[in-house]
Amino acid sequence: xxxxxxxxxGPAMQAMQRSRxxxxxxxxxxxxxxxxAYIRRVSRETPRRPVFLEPPRPDRxxxxxxxxxxxxxxxxxxxxxxxxxxxxxxxxRMSVSEIAGVLWNHSFEMSSRxxxxxxxxxxxxxxxxxxxxxxxxxxxxxxxxxxSAAGERVFRAKGCAGCHRPPSGQSVGPDLSRxxxxxxxxxxxxxxxxxxxxxxxxMRTRTVEWPRFEGDEMRDLxxxxxxxxxxxxxxxxxxx
Numbered sequence: 001x002x003x004x005x006x007x008x009x010g011p012a013m014q015a016m017q018r019s020r021x022x023x024x025x026x027x028x029x030x031x032x033x034x035x036x037a038y039i040r041r042v043s044r045e046t047p048r049r050p051v052f053l054e055p056p057r058p059d060r061x062x063x064x065x066x067x068x069x070x071x072x073x074x075x076x077x078x079x080x081x082x083x084x085x086x087x088x089x090x091x092x093r094m095s096v097s098e099i100a101g102v103l104w105n106h107s108f109e110m111s112s113r114x115x116x117x118x119x120x121x122x123x124x125x126x127x128x129x130x131x132x133x134x135x136x137x138x139x140x141x142x143x144x145x146x147x148s149a150a151g152e153r154v155f156r157a158k159g160c161a162g163c164h165r166p167p168s169g170q171s172v173g174p175d176l177s178r179x180x181x182x183x184x185x186x187x188x189x190x191x192x193x194x195x196x197x198x199x200x201x202x203m204r205t206r207t208v209e210w211p212r213f214e215g216d217e218m219r220d221l222x223x224x225x226x227x228x229x230x231x232x233x234x235x236x237x238x239x240x
Contacts, residue, residue, distance in 0.1 A: 002036055003100035004129035010107030011121065024108065027101030036097055056127055061135025068122035070132070073110075078139050083113075088139045099133060146216065151224025158211035160221075163202070172202060177232040182225035 014024045027035075065071060065078070073084030080086035094102070111121050124132070155161055163173040176182055181191035203210060213221070 002032070003096055003103055003133065004124045006032075006100045006104040007107055007129060008123045010104050011111035014108040026105045029098070030095075032101035032104070033095060033097035036100075054127060056130035056134035058131070058135040058138040060128075061131035061133070061138075064124075064128055064132050065135055068124070068128075068132070069119060070122075072119065073113075078136055087136050096130075096133060146219040146223035148220070148224045148227045150216070151220035151222070151227075154213075154217045154221045155224055158213070158217075158221075159208055160211075162208065163199075172206075173199070176225055177228040179225075179229070182222070183229055185219075185222050188222050188225065 017024045065074075066076070070078075070087075073081060074087050075081050075084075078087040114121055164171060164176050179191075181187050200210060
């Protein structure tokens with residue numbers, strides 16, 4: 001609700017500040033969260049009924065992202081255009097309060113640019129802003145870009161090939177080139193969690209060290225595994 005209020009009222013508030021010669025403040029880091037905490041503490045002096053909101057839905061956020069005109073500047077998937085930045089990177093690791101600060105910092109400039117282009121400034125109500133923020137979070141959560149060649153190196157370096165594509169051809173694990181579990185990042189994560197105990201047991205009996213993944217290794221591995229399924233569906237023979 002704070003992010004929504006800062007967006008809806010930000011341009012008008014900043015315009016009034018400028019007309020009075022009052023510098024418009026900018027918020028960084030946790031400053032907006034601290035102000036919000038202060039307002040909550042002060043507001044306790046006046047009893048208020050709690051407000052319960054339904055959980056945000058990224059599917060609705062995707063539709064709102066288009067209907068509110070966000071795609072005109074930020075692109076259909078929030079990756080940015082010449083007129084607006086990549087919102088996926090902007091919201092990564094940010095709390096909602098920090099996003100509220102970013103909306104305030106840029107709302108006046110965005111409003112002015114939209115006015116110059118003859119685009120109506122969108123307003124949000126109810127859970128709409130929460131839905132849009134959930135959509136932006138989801139874009140990075142389900143990110144699928146990666147380096148297939150690097151993923152193949154990870155596949156071999158971490159010992160995956162020893163069970164799933166051994167030189168002898170006698171696989172201990174399933175043929176991942178024909179597995180539905182690797183066709184999407186979340187399916188892969190679920191499969192790795194579900195089968196980890198059994199995999200760990202097999203690796204212990206074979207005295208194989210349990211691999212650890214860092215940085216982009218898992219993302220690259222995921223892309224490589226999907227390339228294997230694509231090759232198998234085309235009838236191509238995967239490299240060993």
